[in-house]
Amino acid sequence: MSDPPQPMKTRDRIVQTSLQLFNDCGEPRITTNHIADELDISPGNLYYHFRNKDDIIWLLFQQFERRMDTALQVPERRVPNMEDMWLYLHLVFENIWEYRFLYRDLDNMLSRNKKLRTHFCRILERKVSTAAAICKGLVGAGVMTATTENIIALSRNIAVVATYWLNFQSIRATHASNDSDDLGLGVYQVLSLVAPFLNGDARQLLQQLSREYLS
Amino acid sequence: MSDPPQPMKTRDRIVQTSLQLFNDCGEPRITTNHIADELDISPGNLYYHFRNKDDIIWLLFQQFERRMDTALQVPERRVPNMEDMWLYLHLVFENIWEYRFLYRDLDNMLSRNKKLRTHFCRILERKVSTAAAICKGLVGAGVMTATTENIIALSRNIAVVATYWLNFQSIRATHASNDSDDLGLGVYQVLSLVAPFLNGDARQLLQQLSREYLS
DNA sequence: GTCTATATAGGGATAGAC
DNA sequence: GTCTATCCCTATATAGAC
Numbered sequence: 001m002s003d004p005p006q007p008m009k010t011r012d013r014i015v016q017t018s019l020q021l022f023n024d025c026g027e028p029r030i031t032t033n034h035i036a037d038e039l040d041i042s043p044g045n046l047y048y049h050f051r052n053k054d055d056i057i058w059l060l061f062q063q064f065e066r067r068m069d070t071a072l073q074v075p076e077r078r079v080p081n082m083e084d085m086w087l088y089l090h091l092v093f094e095n096i097w098e099y100r101f102l103y104r105d106l107d108n109m110l111s112r113n114k115k116l117r118t119h120f121c122r123i124l125e126r127k128v129s130t131a132a133a134i135c136k137g138l139v140g141a142g143v144m145t146a147t148t149e150n151i152i153a154l155s156r157n158i159a160v161v162a163t164y165w166l167n168f169q170s171i172r173a174t175h176a177s178n179d180s181d182d183l184g185l186g187v188y189q190v191l192s193l194v195a196p197f198l199n200g201d202a203r204q205l206l207q208q209l210s211r212e213y214l215s
Numbered sequence: 216m217s218d219p220p221q222p223m224k225t226r227d228r229i230v231q232t233s234l235q236l237f238n239d240c241g242e243p244r245i246t247t248n249h250i251a252d253e254l255d256i257s258p259g260n261l262y263y264h265f266r267n268k269d270d271i272i273w274l275l276f277q278q279f280e281r282r283m284d285t286a287l288q289v290p291e292r293r294v295p296n297m298e299d300m301w302l303y304l305h306l307v308f309e310n311i312w313e314y315r316f317l318y319r320d321l322d323n324m325l326s327r328n329k330k331l332r333t334h335f336c337r338i339l340e341r342k343v344s345t346a347a348a349i350c351k352g353l354v355g356a357g358v359m360t361a362t363t364e365n366i367i368a369l370s371r372n373i374a375v376v377a378t379y380w381l382n383f384q385s386i387r388a389t390h391a392s393n394d395s396d397d398l399g400l401g402v403y404q405v406l407s408l409v410a411p412f413l414n415g416d417a418r419q420l421l422q423q424l425s426r427e428y429l430s
Numbered sequence: 431g432t433c434t435a436t437a438t439a440g441g442g443a444t445a446g447a448c
Numbered sequence: 449g450t451c452t453a454t455c456c457c458t459a460t461a462t463a464g465a466c
Contacts, residue, residue, distance in 0.1 A: 010431075010432090026322060026323055026326060028243065028320075028323055029323075029326075031458080031459055031460080032459075032460070032461085033458090033459070033460090041431095041432075041433090042432065042433050042434070043459095043460090043461085044432070044433060044434075044435090044461090044462080044463090045431070045432050045433070047460085047461060047462075048431065048432070049431090051461090052460075052461075053459095053460080104321075104322035104323065105243075105320045105322060105323045106319075106382070106386070107241060107319035107320060107382065107385065107386075108241055108243055108244075108319065108320045108323070110386065111241060111244075117386070120386065121386055121387055124383070124386060124387055125387070150407075153403070153404060153407035154407070156404060157372070157376055157404055157407065157408060159383070160375065160376050160379055160380060160383050160404070161372055161375050161376065163379070163383065164375055164378070164379040164382070164383070165375060167321070167322065167379070168339070168374070168375050168378065168379070170322065171321070171322075171325065171332070171335065171336055171339060172336055172339055172340070188368070189368060189371060189372055189375070192365075192368035192369070192372065193372060193408070196411035196412060197411060225449075225450090246440080246441055246442080247441075247442065247443085248440090248441070248442090256449095256450075256451090257450065257451050257452070258442090258443085258451095259443090259444080259445090259450070259451060259452075259453090260449070260450050260451070262442085262443060262444075263449065263450070264449090266443090267442075267443075268441095268442075
């Protein structure tokens with residue numbers, strides 16, 4: 001609980017700096033030497049704390065995974081609603097943003113590391129199933145009208161857009177707005193997937209919320 | 216027109232083999248030596264035909280771009296219809312499939328090569344605007360009901376799903392169905408984005424078509 | 431825990447003979 | 449057009465002193 005101003009441990013500094021460099025420049029362009037340089041430590045020192053680069057990536061991924069697991073928990077003990085969808089999306093996008101290096105060169109990283117692949121795949125599946133669960137909840141609550149077939153396709157599309165929106169935007173972006181401003185637009189895009197299935201009231205509420213969010 | 220059975224020129228064989236290796240293993244894992252090995256030619260010979268690896272990639276990209284430009288032509292001189300949407304999607308997915316290496320490690324490749332980035336960005340924009348043009352056509356023909364705002368969000372989502380569907384599937388795929396079978400599912404996913412905005416008849420026609428396509 | 435020095439390996443690319 | 453030989457460079461990773 002107490003947090004005396006001790007200097008951060010080297011191991012933690014390595015993790016933190018790696019994340020920042022990976023996010024800024026892309027994981028393939030950042031070597032262990034770059035990380036060591038940035039921290040003003042020797043490459044040898046870095047290898048004292050981590051066996052190799054993949055171990056750093058794995059540790060970062062685990063942080064990411066833990067947060068994603070939290071975000072993707074289907075609300076229990078009560079009926080899901082639009083607020084859940086909202087919260088779910090917001091947390092997912094923020095989390096992806098903070099570990100965005102994982103999403104660039106994704107295939108490359110996953111093909112190097114089977115464990116990573118398995119876990120990442122699990123996250124995708126949870127994205128789909130959480131989206132589906134919320135949709136079913138909305139249907140049950142009479143807020144939404146959709147067939148089972150609709151929901152299956154819809155939740156897959158939600159997962160795709162939620163997963164790749166930031167990549168899509170980072171390609172289109174003129175370097176002007178390279179910031180995290182696109183997160184809001186991403187949430188809007190996903191919500192607009194859901195909107196057509198919502199009944200009158202909820203749909204209008206959503207439109208209202210979306211416009212506020214975009215501005 | 217005539218096609219005598221001359222052996223393929225080395226330059227062309229390099230291009231063809233590179234595409235295959237890139238698609239199979241990912242561009243970052245394939246070195247110029249690998250390509251030369253596969254062709255049973257020397258690395259030096261490869262560099263006689265191409266200044267460097269990026270030149271090969273650029274040539275492959277240009278092939279891809281030319282085909283994509285054709286696919287993304289908005290039908291002129293008549294009202295777009297659902298068939299146009301169908302054809303548009305089909306061509307886009309096939310094309311992405313044949314040059315899928317471009318879509319893995321996309322960010323990495325684009326950050327290495329500014330020219331590639333510009334052109335790829337242009338393709339994305341065209342995906343969005345072609346989708347929007349077709350939607351407007353459908354609305355004009357009374358087949359679809361959607362506001363301008365709807366269409367803007369919808370066509371962005373169409374572009375995202377059409378662009379990243381294969382990536383999404385290749386992560387989720389158990390290595391069983393690693394084939395091009397997912398293309399059909401991709402087309403279905405995109406069409407299901409459009410479906411909620413279609414009016415009665417067109418919507419049912421679409422459902423019919425989708426089910427045939429999936430089976 | 432941290433450093434310096436270094437081994438190892440591999441990829442990109444060129445020179446010059448044939 | 450093609451090959452052999454080779455150079456340069458960079459990245460990962462280790463050894464051993466401090």
